[in-house]
Amino acid sequence: MTESxxxxxxxxxxTLVFLMGLFGVAMYALKRFARSGGGAxxxxxxxxxxxxxxxxxxxxxxxxxxxxxxxxxxLGLTPTTITFLSKIEGKDALEDLRRLKxxxxxxxxxxxxxxI
Numbered sequence: 001m002t003e004s005x006x007x008x009x010x011x012x013x014x015t016l017v018f019l020m021g022l023f024g025v026a027m028y029a030l031k032r033f034a035r036s037g038g039g040a041x042x043x044x045x046x047x048x049x050x051x052x053x054x055x056x057x058x059x060x061x062x063x064x065x066x067x068x069x070x071x072x073x074x075l076g077l078t079p080t081t082i083t084f085l086s087k088i089e090g091k092d093a094l095e096d097l098r099r100l101k102x103x104x105x106x107x108x109x110x111x112x113x114x115x116i
Contacts, residue, residue: 052097065097072097 052072054064062077065088072088088097 048069050067052065052067054062054077057063060079063085064075064077066073066075072093073084074086074088076083076085
């Protein structure tokens with residue numbers, strides 16, 4: 001009778017290991033799918049609106065710099081409204097923002113405090 005219990009124990013452990021491995025593979029696939037933007041990588045390059053940077057200002061209040069059709073816009077964001085604040089037109093400011101977008105520049109708040 002102990003052999004049947006041992007068989008059931010080994011079978012349960014192997015089933016658990018198999019299910020955990022299957023779960024791990026599913027999580028890896030989901031993570032990879034989410035990282036690619038939900039499909040082909042070319043679809044990510046075709047997005048018409050890109051958030052360059054955003055900063056927290058207070059409870060449920062943010063400021064964001066958004067690139068739309070090659071133009072940089074500064075927007076104020078709350079849960080119920082999106083407010084146009086400014087359009088960034090200076091060459092130096094645009095260059096700084098492009099570097100910020102690539103992660104090679106100071107933070108958004110530092111950029112705003114220094115002036116755009």
